[in-house]
Structures are given as structure tokens and as C-alpha cells.
Amino acid sequence: MTPSPCGPATTPPDLGSPPFQAAARFAPEPIATVEPLGRGLINATFLVATARRRFVLQRINARVFPDPVAIMANLRILTDHLRGTGANTPAHPLRLPGLLATVDGADFHRDGTGEYWRALDYIEDSRTLARLDHPAQAEAVGRALGRFHVLAGGIDPASMRDTLPGFHIAPQYLARFDAIAARPRPADGAALRAALDFVAARRDGLDVLEQAKRRGELIPRVVHGDPKLDNVLFDPEGRHAVGLVDLDTVKPGLIHYDLGDCLRSCCNRQGECERGGSARFDLDLCRAILEGYGAEARALLSPADHAYLYDAIRLLPLELGLRFLTDHLNGDVYFRVDAPGQNLERARAQFRLAESVERQEAAIRALTAGWA
Numbered sequence: 304m305t306p307s308p309c310g311p312a313t314t315p316p317d318l319g320s321p322p323f324q325a326a327a328r329f330a331p332e333p334i335a336t337v338e339p340l341g342r343g344l345i346n347a348t349f350l351v352a353t354a355r356r357r358f359v360l361q362r363i364n365a366r367v368f369p370d371p372v373a374i375m376a377n378l379r380i381l382t383d384h385l386r387g388t389g390a391n392t393p394a395h396p397l398r399l400p401g402l403l404a405t406v407d408g409a410d411f412h413r414d415g416t417g418e419y420w421r422a423l424d425y426i427e428d429s430r431t432l433a434r435l436d437h438p439a440q441a442e443a444v445g446r447a448l449g450r451f452h453v454l455a456g457g458i459d460p461a462s463m464r465d466t467l468p469g470f471h472i473a474p475q476y477l478a479r480f481d482a483i484a485a486r487p488r489p490a491d492g493a494a495l496r497a498a499l500d501f502v503a504a505r506r507d508g509l510d511v512l513e514q515a516k517r518r519g520e521l522i523p524r525v526v527h528g529d530p531k532l533d534n535v536l537f538d539p540e541g542r543h544a545v546g547l548v549d550l551d552t553v554k555p556g557l558i559h560y561d562l563g564d565c566l567r568s569c570c571n572r573q574g575e576c577e578r579g580g581s582a583r584f585d586l587d588l589c590r591a592i593l594e595g596y597g598a599e600a601r602a603l604l605s606p607a608d609h610a611y612l613y614d615a616i617r618l619l620p621l622e623l624g625l626r627f628l629t630d631h632l633n634g635d636v637y638f639r640v641d642a643p644g645q646n647l648e649r650a651r652a653q654f655r656l657a658e659s660v661e662r663q664e665a666a667i668r669a670l671t672a673g674w675a
């Protein structure tokens with residue numbers, strides 16, 4: 304897996320370290336290697352190999368997820384539902400990792416220090432892409448997300464627990480930002496001042512999706528929660544999307560959270576680093592993702608779902624920028640960083656992206672009006 308230039312640094316764990324010991328709880332055979340996997344900012348993820356197989360091991364970040372057991376319960380509901388639909392098998396067009404049991408038959412392992420560990424299928428013959436180069440890849444991402452929503456549409460949202468209260472609830476992020484920004488701190492630098500001004504100019508209307516939900520125009524469904532490009536698996540040639548991973552945030556939500564998040568991640572070829580303030584929202588990739596999504600999930604969409612799509616595309620980068628900025632002000636306790644200032648850089652990149660969306664509002668609205 305390619306390391307991200309601004310992603311967290313990771314080093315392989317030692318034999319006898321907690322990841323090795325936890326891995327052994329999921330495999331009766333000897334563990335050969337345990338290597339860091341992926342670019343996640345919250346949980347610690349490892350690829351475990353034995354002589355017979357490979358699987359994914361994760362330590363759940365309990366500071367972020369208040370009830371790790373609830374995550375496992377949701378994943379168990381999803382795994383069981385998928386088994387009933389034939390998904391989860393190598394032949395299925397959308398593969399999702401199932402939960403693996405410990406040697407004692409439990410869904411997770413709690414170690415002596417209270418950390419929660421769980422294991423998942425590793426989807427072989429797949430890779431992630433650092434960025435999308437062709438609209439055909441973008442269409443494939445859209446199809447994967449559409450398939451996921453169709454599959455998850457068979458699960459009653461009320462049967463799932465809220466594993467991360469407030470997740471994607473933009474007005475709650477704003478309230479938290481306000482509380483943290485009001486604390487005393489050393490004098491602000493120019494970059495921080497610009498980011499604070501950016502939020503001040505856009506704070507009204509951040510509740511657009513929540514208000515639509517409250518009025519019953521948008522209805523909660525089972526969503527992925529984090530369908531960024533890193534979480535889409537492609538075939539080895541990087542042409543077809545074959546799976547979706549990172550299922551911690553699968554829970555009731557709005558499909559607009561997923562569409563907005565997927566588009567903010569995939570249509571920004573710069574990735575989540577600042578890199579000279581050049582983040583841009585790519586309309587061709589957006590069109591292709593929406594076409595792919597519509598081809599799979601058209602039947603799910605109501606007129607209101609269409610009507611709020613532009614709002615979601617603008618909101619999700621704003622929201623993520625606000626979350627990065629809040630964490631920067633709060634001492635980087637949520638999103639893992641390599642160096643101080645990285646969350647401010649990440650916030651600036653999302654704000655540039657939101658501006659790019661705003662500049663293209665008419666074109667995006669025209670595209671979403673005729674969509675699906």
C-alpha cells in the first residue's frame with residue numbers, strides 16, 4: 304500500500320507487541336507477519352499473515368468510538384445480512400469484509416489494557432488508488448457506492464446502533480468548534496486567521512441536511528459513513544471497483560453524507576493534503592461518479608434526494624474542514640498527525656475544495672438536476 308505523503312507514519316510492530324498478541328487471538332496457527340495497513344486517521348489497522356491466509360486486524364480507537372462493542376454488533380448485522388444476499392463471496396460485484404471470530408468464537412478480543420481488537424477478511428487481489436485518473440474509474444466508484452446502498456437498503460436502520468453520536472451532524476460540529484475556538488490560545492498565525500474567517504463567512508446554513516431530515520424530506524437509511532477513495536478497493540489493474548472497506552461507521556444516516564463524502568474525496572485529485580492551496584473539485588469525475596451511482600441505485604432516490612444533492616456536495620468538505628480545524632485548535636486529539644499544524648493544513652485543503660464547489664455551483668446544479 305502506498306504511504307500518503309501527509310498521512311500518519313507507521314512502523315511494523317515487534318514480535319511480542321500488542322498487535323502480535325492480539326493477532327494470535329484470531330488464529331490458532333502461528334502468526335508470520337503483522338504489518339501496518341492503509342492510511343486511516345483513527346483506528347490502527349494491520350495486515351496479518353499466517354502460512355495459510357491473510358486477515359485484517361484493527362485496534363478500535365476507544366477515544367473516538369465510545370462503545371466499540373456496538374460497532375461489532377452493527378458489523379455482525381451487516382455480515383449476516385450480506386451472507387443472505389450472496390454478497391461477501393469472491394464472485395459478487397461488491398465485496399465487503401466480513402467479521403472474523405476469535406479462537407474462542409467471539410466477535411472481538413479485549414486485551415489486558417482494555418483495548419478492543421477485531422479481525423476482518425482481507426480482500427485479496429485488490430488495491431486502493433491514491434487518486435482517480437479516468438472518469439471510468441470514477442464511474443466504478445459510483446457503482447460501488449450505489450451497490451452498497453442497495454444492499455444496505457435491506458437492513459432496517461432502527462436495528463443498528465448509533466456507534467458515533469453526532470457523526471456528520473454538521474450543526475453539532477459547529478457548536479463544538481465554537482466552544483473550542485472560544486478558549487484562550489496564543490496569537491493566531493495568518494493561516495489560522497484565514498481559516499477562522501472562512502468558517503465565520505459560512506456558518507449559516509450548515510444545518511441544511513439536518514433540517515431536511517427533521518422535516519421528513521430526507522430519511523435515514525443504513526449508510527457507510529466514510530466512503531472516501533482510500534476505502535474503495537479496485538481490481539489489480541485499477542479499473543473496476545471490487546469492494547468497500549472501513550465499515551466502522553456503517554449505521555443509520557443520510558445517503559447524502561455518503562454521496563457528499565465520496566465526491567469530496569474522489570473529485571479532489573490533490574488528496575487531503577494542502578499542497579499549495581490548489582484543491583479543486585473536478586466536475587468530470589463528479590459526473591461519472593453520479594452516473595455510476597445512478598445506474599445502480601436510481602430506484603432508491605426521491606425528488607428530495609435530488610434536490611439536496613448540491614447542498615451535500617458543498618457541505619461535506621466544509622464539515623470535514625471544520626472537523627480538522629477544531630481538532631487543530633484542540634491539540635490534535637482526534638485525527639492522527641505526524642506534526643503539529645497538519646490538521647490546519649488538512650482544513651485549508653477542504654476549505655479550498657468547498658470554494659471550488661461554490662464557484663461551480665451552477666454547473667453542479669445543472670448536472671444534478673438531470674441526474675439519474
Ligand code: GN1
Nearest residue numbers: 342343344345346529549552575623
Ligand atoms: C477519518 O480513520 P479514517 O481515515 O477512516 C474519519 C472520517 C474522515 C476521514 C478523513 C470515524 O476516517 O470521517 O472523513 O478521516 N472517520 C471518523 O480522511 O471520524
Ligand code: MG
Nearest residue numbers: 529549551552
Ligand atoms: Mg473510517
